[in-house]
Amino acid sequence: MLDASKMKLVQELVAGSQTEELIWLNGYIAGLLDGKRGQQPQELAPVKPSVNKITIAFGTETGNSKKLASSFAAKAKKVGINAKIVDLNQYRLNDLQKEEYFISIVSTHGDGEPPAAAKKFFDHIHANGLKLEKMNYGVLALGDTSYPLFCKAGEQVDLQLNKMGAQRLVPLQKCDTDFEADAEAWFDQVLKQLTTSSAPAAPAALPAVKKSTGKKIYTGTVLASVNLNDQGSNKETYHIEIEADGVDYLPGDALGIIPENPARKVESIISVLDVDADKKYRFRNEDYTAFDLLKKKLEIVYLPERVVKAYALLVNQDIPATRISLLDLLKIYPLKSSDDFQQLVDILEPIAPRLYSISSSPEAHTGEVHITVARDKFSVNDELKFGLCSNYLSQFEVGQEVQFYIHKNNQFRLPEDDKDVIMIGPGTGIAPFRSFIAHRDATGAAGKNWLFFGDQQFVTDFLYQTEIQNWVETGSLSKIDLAFSRDQEEKVYVQHKLKKNGREVYDWLKDGASVYVCGTREPMSVDVENTLAEIIQTHGNKKQEEAIDFINQLKNEGRYLKDVY
Numbered sequence: 001m002l003d004a005s006k007m008k009l010v011q012e013l014v015a016g017s018q019t020e021e022l023i024w025l026n027g028y029i030a031g032l033l034d035g036k037r038g039q040q041p042q043e044l045a046p047v048k049p050s051v052n053k054i055t056i057a058f059g060t061e062t063g064n065s066k067k068l069a070s071s072f073a074a075k076a077k078k079v080g081i082n083a084k085i086v087d088l089n090q091y092r093l094n095d096l097q098k099e100e101y102f103i104s105i106v107s108t109h110g111d112g113e114p115p116a117a118a119k120k121f122f123d124h125i126h127a128n129g130l131k132l133e134k135m136n137y138g139v140l141a142l143g144d145t146s147y148p149l150f151c152k153a154g155e156q157v158d159l160q161l162n163k164m165g166a167q168r169l170v171p172l173q174k175c176d177t178d179f180e181a182d183a184e185a186w187f188d189q190v191l192k193q194l195t196t197s198s199a200p201a202a203p204a205a206l207p208a209v210k211k212s213t214g215k216k217i218y219t220g221t222v223l224a225s226v227n228l229n230d231q232g233s234n235k236e237t238y239h240i241e242i243e244a245d246g247v248d249y250l251p252g253d254a255l256g257i258i259p260e261n262p263a264r265k266v267e268s269i270i271s272v273l274d275v276d277a278d279k280k281y282r283f284r285n286e287d288y289t290a291f292d293l294l295k296k297k298l299e300i301v302y303l304p305e306r307v308v309k310a311y312a313l314l315v316n317q318d319i320p321a322t323r324i325s326l327l328d329l330l331k332i333y334p335l336k337s338s339d340d341f342q343q344l345v346d347i348l349e350p351i352a353p354r355l356y357s358i359s360s361s362p363e364a365h366t367g368e369v370h371i372t373v374a375r376d377k378f379s380v381n382d383e384l385k386f387g388l389c390s391n392y393l394s395q396f397e398v399g400q401e402v403q404f405y406i407h408k409n410n411q412f413r414l415p416e417d418d419k420d421v422i423m424i425g426p427g428t429g430i431a432p433f434r435s436f437i438a439h440r441d442a443t444g445a446a447g448k449n450w451l452f453f454g455d456q457q458f459v460t461d462f463l464y465q466t467e468i469q470n471w472v473e474t475g476s477l478s479k480i481d482l483a484f485s486r487d488q489e490e491k492v493y494v495q496h497k498l499k500k501n502g503r504e505v506y507d508w509l510k511d512g513a514s515v516y517v518c519g520t521r522e523p524m525s526v527d528v529e530n531t532l533a534e535i536i537q538t539h540g541n542k543k544q545e546e547a548i549d550f551i552n553q554l555k556n557e558g559r560y561l562k563d564v565y
């Protein structure tokens with residue numbers, strides 16, 4: 001039909017085109033042919049898709065799934081499919097049974113859990129009795145292979161929708177932190193299914209995708225580590241400065257770190273197991289010495305129940321499914337022989353990364369990244385214990401090298417320079433706000449800044465006191481309200497200070513201010529939200545439902561943002 005040179009051109013064009021470009025091209029050629037048959041083509045319309053309407057529902061914590069949902073919707077619209085984007089947080093659960101084409105983009109958080117915003121949807125699909133026979137669906141799961149339960153939430157959504165009778169349009173796609181290319185290929189696959197003229201066929205195998213490059217790991221040097229709490233405090237909060245040139249981050253991002261296990265614990269395990277510390281074993285397709293595995297790779301401090309269950313099978317013993325350290329487990333239920341060490345490694349999980357909100361600004365602290373770390377202390381049977389990573393970080397010494405990555409949080413960004421912000425961040429919740437204020441100070445942003453900070457005692461726990469007071473003096477901080485809970489008989493928290501300033505808080509909100517909350521998810525961020533609702537009711541003269549609508553409106557406009565943990 002075509003000579004070799006034309007054929008080559010066509011093949012190159014097809015190979016370099018995305019699905020929707022090919023569909024457009026198809027329409028274009030059809031139009032040209034019509035024109036050649038005597039009619040002039042009116043418009044270069046794309047081929048009519050076989051599906052007109054889809055829902056793209058995303059569940060996100062840090063904005064990646066939302067970003068992908070928008071990009072997919074834009075692609076779908078280009079080929080004539082009307083794509084409705086919805087946050088799973090606001091999804092009307094009763095609509096689920098009516099859905100015919102349902103695309104879900106969902107990340108995994110916590111220890112294999114769905115994002116908080118997708119929790120209600122998750123519970124709903126796991127409730128009994130739901131039938132989704134009309135539904136054709138696809139699930140794009142975002143995750144991070146450094147975590148033990150990679151893309152678990154997405155896997156569960158995929159399985160559950162299928163169990164309820166829905167038909168897969170395409171197989172589940174799991175994506176690592178460099179998700180863009182995999183997501184694009186998957187979108188193309190979904191569009192292909194939606195634009196075929198017949199009813200969606202059984203899912204074809206996904207095209208092979210490139211091997212994940214993982215996230216960019218930086219190596220930095222510790223410049224400073226200072227305990228911000230004074231003597232007499234119940235707390236230890238470390239301000240850690242890391243020198244790292246060319247680190248690409250923005251205020252609102254977090255620093256991710258994989259802690260190492262305490263050397264003493266590692267040595268005890270090696271001794272109990274009687275393994276050669278230098279002998280190599282395989283873990284996740286790489287070889288490490290037994291020592292390095294136990295020190296840097298494997299979770300050994302507080303095993304999840306699922307690992308204890310797997311160990312019970314390995315040693316063929318009846319072991320209660322509970323959390324325990326590897327050392328205690330090995331002492332109570334010994335491994336039969338050190339030759340079984342590889343089998344033990346196979347059931348152990350990687351140390352999960354921990355995140356710390358960045359407390360510096362690239363504009364104010366060039367070439368550095370700072371974090372604010374509370375050393376986690378708790379007791380078990382009257383024995384004082386420390387959290388693995390915060391304890392590891394608290395031991396940092398000036399000059400030591402540290403590896404980390406940047407966890408982007410596109411859901412927690414400053415507004416335009418001239419917009420006002422209200423920041424509520426007790427305890428380590430201050431971290432991103434130190435970054436925000438330093439950034440606005442360094443860039444001369446015109447918007448007003450109001451900080452609510454709190455902790456236990458003014459004298460010992462006013463984190464970054466000198467800097468904050470300077471910002472108040474120079475006007476970089478327009479307003480500050482402090483809540484030190486233990487300085488008086490009755491407990492005073494940030495939400496009490498918010499309420500006291502209710503009139504002004506409401507006026508700021510009405511005038512377009514954004515509200516940011518950082519720190520503990522519960523109870524702090526819940527109490528703050530309830531107080532905001534009360535303020536809106538009282539000072540906005542609204543009913544309870546109207547106040548909730550007002551808050552939802554703030555969320556939709558990206559003016560009520562949380563970074564809570």
Ligand SMILES: Cc1cc2nc3c(=O)[nH]c(=O)nc-3n(C[C@H](O)[C@H](O)[C@H](O)COP(=O)(O)OP(=O)(O)OC[C@H]3O[C@@H](n4cnc5c(N)ncnc54)[C@H](O)[C@@H]3O)c2cc1C
Nearest residue numbers: 302354355356357372373374376387388389390428431565
């Ligand atoms: C987005 C985000 C931002 C964050 N920002 C900050 C920040 O700016 N500053 C900050 O300090 N933290 C921050 N965190 C929290 C931080 O990531 C860690 O969760 C925190 O430091 C605790 O980690 P850890 O490794 O020290 O404790 P872990 O070892 O993970 O222990 C956590 C808890 O598990 C239980 N536990 C652990 N071991 C045992 C055991 N052997 N026996 C019984 N119970 C046990 C205890 O209840 C303990 O408190 C943030 C978290 C997120 C998700």
Ligand SMILES: Cc1cc2nc3c(=O)[nH]c(=O)nc-3n(C[C@H](O)[C@H](O)[C@H](O)COP(=O)(O)O)c2cc1C
Nearest residue numbers: 060061062063064065107108110112143144150151
């Ligand atoms: C606190 C925290 C816990 C996480 N836990 C997991 C996990 O258990 N499994 C996983 O695959 N990914 C985990 N991730 C990685 C996220 O799923 C990944 O960063 C994803 O791109 C986030 O998408 P989102 O911005 O749409 O929420 C975790 C991330 C964070 C911040």
